[in-house]
Amino acid sequence: MRLLAAVAEDPSRSTAKHLARRTDIPIGTTYHLLRTLTHDGYLHRDGGRYLISAATARLGGAVPEQTDARDLQAWLDSLRDQTGAAIYYARYDEGEVKLVGQSSGPGIPAVEEWADFRRTAHAHAIGQCLLSQLDPEARRDHLARHPAEQLTPYTVPDADALLHKLSRLRRGHAVQEREEYAPGTVCAAVPLSAGAVPATLALSLPMARAHLLDPLSHHLRHQLETAFTSHALGVRL
Numbered sequence: 164m165r166l167l168a169a170v171a172e173d174p175s176r177s178t179a180k181h182l183a184r185r186t187d188i189p190i191g192t193t194y195h196l197l198r199t200l201t202h203d204g205y206l207h208r209d210g211g212r213y214l215i216s217a218a219t220a221r222l223g224g225a226v227p228e229q230t231d232a233r234d235l236q237a238w239l240d241s242l243r244d245q246t247g248a249a250i251y252y253a254r255y256d257e258g259e260v261k262l263v264g265q266s267s268g269p270g271i272p273a274v275e276e277w278a279d280f281r282r283t284a285h286a287h288a289i290g291q292c293l294l295s296q297l298d299p300e301a302r303r304d305h306l307a308r309h310p311a312e313q314l315t316p317y318t319v320p321d322a323d324a325l326l327h328k329l330s331r332l333r334r335g336h337a338v339q340e341r342e343e344y345a346p347g348t349v350c351a352a353v354p355l356s357a358g359a360v361p362a363t364l365a366l367s368l369p370m371a372r373a374h375l376l377d378p379l380s381h382h383l384r385h386q387l388e389t390a391f392t393s394h395a396l397g398v399r400l
Contacts, residue, residue: 165186165188166182166186166188166193166196166197167195167200167205167206167215168183169182170182170206170214170215171215171360176212177212177213178211178212179193179194179211179213182197182213182242188274195214198218200213201213202207204216207242214285221252226305230400234348235252235263235264236264236266237264239251239252239264239266240266242266242364242366242383242386243266243267243268243271245382245386246366246370246379246382246383247271248271248366248367248368248379249265249266249267249271249272249273249274249366249367249368249377250265250266250267250364250365250366251264251265251266251273251289251352251363251364251365251366251367252265252357252362252363252364252365253280253289253293253352253362253363253365254271254293254360254361254362254363255293255297255360255361256360257293257364258304258308258334259281260280260293260307261280261281261287262290262291264281273367274344274345274348274350275345276289277345278314278344280312281309282301282309283312283314283344284305284309284376285306285311285318285319285322285325286311286314286315286318286319286340286343286344287340287343287344287345287350287353288337288338288339288340288344288350288352288365288367289350289352289363289365291325291328291329291338291340291352291355292337292338292352292363292365293352293361293362294325294329294356295338295354296298296328296361296363297361299326299376300327302326303322303326305324306325306326310322311324311325312343313342314343315340315342315345315346317340317341317342317343318343318344319343331382335384336353336384337351337352337353337380337381337383337384338351338352338354339351339376339380340391341370341373341376342370347369347370348367348368348369348370348389349367349368349369349370349372349373349376350366350368351353351365351366351376351379352364352365352366352369353365353380353383353384353387357386364383364387366380366383
């Protein structure tokens with residue numbers, strides 16, 4: 164989805180010719196892809212420019228309107244009810260992990276943020292998933308600013324161990340961690356990217372329900388694909 168990223172990065176010059184030069188995609192292919200993305204609702208045209216649609220931008224953080232926040236919360240609540248797990252939506256914004264929304268309830272507690280989520284991305288599934296979407300230089304920059312530290316006996320011990328773990332992840336698949344951030348808790352995070360902003364949808368479970376982590380991770384990814392396809396949201400899984 165290089166075209167979506169290029170449009171999001173510089174919408175003021177997002178003509179077909181400029182996008183072709185910026186992405187090194189042949190101009191004929193660029194026109195074809197832009198027509199397809201526009202038809203499918205990922206982009207819309209404004210004169211000669213192509214712009215990210217409001218639906219695509221919503222989860223990429225470009226349209227922080229109250230109606231979108233309500234829609235997002237309702238969706239998180241629905242996923243919580245489907246899975247019986249606490250649900251989280253987070254983004255990597257301006258070099259930091261940002262927890263945008265979460266949904267928990269009676270008998271479905273959220274993970275207690277006992278150590279600052281922004282400083283401990285190396286330890287929790289949300290942070291690991293967001294870091295996995297960065298390029299190697301950006302990952303190392305983050306870990307230089309927020310060095311890995313041992314939070315539990317299961318936390319990755321250092322930056323090299325974390326980078327090795329991230330290098331072995333299958334693209335688009337959930338990142339899982341078991342008691343790396345909080346004792347007695349397991350988590351999974353599914354990557355998504357709208358425009359140029361890495362983001363993730365995650366869930367947490369008590370250790371007693373750890374056997375459900377795999378099937379619920381698959382369910383979360385399936386629901387993500389289904390929901391965003393049906394609403395024409397531009398998400399790369």
